[in-house]
Amino acid sequence: MVEISQPTAPVGPADAVASPKPVQDERLREASLLTKAMRRPELGALAGLVLVTIFFLSTADSSMFTLAGMMNILTPASQLGILAVAAALLMIGGEFDLSIGSMVAFAGLIFGAFLLLTGWPLPLAIAATLVVAALLGGLNGQIVIRTRLPSFIVTLAFLFILRGLSLVGLKWASGGSTQMRGIGDQAGEGVVREIFSGNALEGLFAWLASHDVIAKFPNGTPTVTGVPVSIVWFILFALVATWILLRTRAGNWIFAAGGDANAARNSGVPVDRVKTGLFMLTACAAALVAILTVLDAGSTDARRGFQKEFEAIIAAVIGGCLLTGGYGSAIGAFFGAIIFGMVSIGLTYTRFDSDWFQVFLGAMLLLAVLFNNFIRRKVTGER
């Protein structure tokens, strides 16, 4: 056996006490904070919101940016936004639901019928309406999955079916009229009513008004009595949806199902269950919007929610969702809905003739989407 002695390295005093320097891997490039921020899908929507705000700051009456004006803009934005966030989740999952506008009208009819015709108490009527909506959403989903038809076509058919059923149902339920009235009175007062209609934080706003922080009308009542409940629901829904998408396994499943359903299925993602669940979610979101608006208005009619499905999809696309699925965010849809609300109500604060409104609306949406697309291409390095 030959002993091979290892040459020993000279040990200097410096090596013994200094900690080893961290190794910089020159293959990794540190992206700056700005670039990281720009890579998020919401950036385009946020930039679009800034653009639109600048436009209105220069052309609109200054009362648009008071507290009352902002509440006025956020209310329709929140009603659309609840639909937009749900539509965004479904779009990320790779499907469309064109029936949500008609579902709002139909759910309003069902809700009114439960309250007025069967005389159920408010909590039961709300729960029953959500259950019926979920069942219809599940039906949508199952038809799409089993027939493998594009969801565009299946839900388009339901758009007409539900709109027609709302008209027929309203005439039957109200004895010939296309409006159902008196729902607000029948619903009564109580904790559940407070959650689904009216304003939140009324005490805080009354206190602020008494200390002259909030402007008052000439007869003494404050201009803003509280935060409309639909805005609170909108913010909560957007936060919960974002948390689900980014922090839970279900969120991963949604991205996977939208990115490539086949690959996802092969990786063990229950794609059918995810898609059915998303259709049920959009239907329930439509039912929630119906409940909120019917309780506030006290009545429902056959034209509620008309064309809202297209507006919801536009808000989701402005917010960065790809029409092909697999990419997007709920916060983006949040900003997209606010842009939509700001443009549609904001134009009435300007001096432009109302005949031009649709032209402006379309032009601003196109601009917002183009800008969004440009930013996304630039930062993800697409050619």
Add this chain to the structure above:
Amino acid sequence: MKSLITGLAAAAALTLAAVAPASAQQNSRIIVVSHGQANDPFWSVVKNGVTAAGQDMKVQVDYRAPETFDMVAMGQLIDAAVNQKPAGLIVSIPDASALGPAIQKAVSAGIPVVSMNSGSDVSKKLGALLHVGQDELDAGKAAGAKLKEMGGKVGLCVNHEVGNVSLDLRCKGFTEGFGGKVTVLPVSNDPADIRAKVKAALASDTSIDTVMALGASLAGEPTVAAVKEAGKGGAVRVASFDLSANFLKAVSAGEAAFAVDQQQYLQGYLPVAFLALNAKYGLIPGGNVPSGPNLITKEKAAQVVDLSAKGIR
């Protein structure tokens, strides 16, 4: 990227330059919020009335309406109008419970409110100063009285939307003004169906000599066609509410007796004039102002056809 930014900046500067002078005026401002869309021929006449009144009274007027028949959106438009503190607000009220809170908020804000076209029964309760529109019951009575004067004894009222309060009142007024025997014929709003049902009704009851339709293009024209088909052109008199080009032609040709014009131009013009004078001198009429009915018989039909092409009737 740079060229895009310079392009956007240039566009922004141009927009600012274009709109800056407009915001310098300080005239009284009146806002109209109605449920009629800009592309609806009936409502574009109202809008023309509003614009003409704005020019004549030298006030700034803005006409706002939702893109579709959407009561929720209309309430939000009223809120937006209130926030801008105009000198006056004009609204139509097709759904009192959905729009009530927004209108009451306008009244609390101290803004003078005038209602027009619909909601005459709830207008005062919600706090509006007055209502400009056609009272359906009175219009029906006037039409019935005129047809009675023309020699009618047995009548038929064709109602294409039973349950619509305005239409039911029209038939009710017609019955009261006519005096003779009147049957209400419920039909759908499909013109072919209306034509068939009116023909059947004329065949089953040969004593009918008067038919009242509640909408010219929807029910009036098919009724004229049905009467011709039944061979009763000279014997049965047809009249209708509201105007349409073909129905007016029938009136000129003598195939129909008259059309009831609710003069929606006045529903746009008068409220603006009243609120402008109210802002300037504090004047306001003491009650509701009926904008119609104006019975368009053969003599007046030619002028109305001309003006209807211009969007004034």
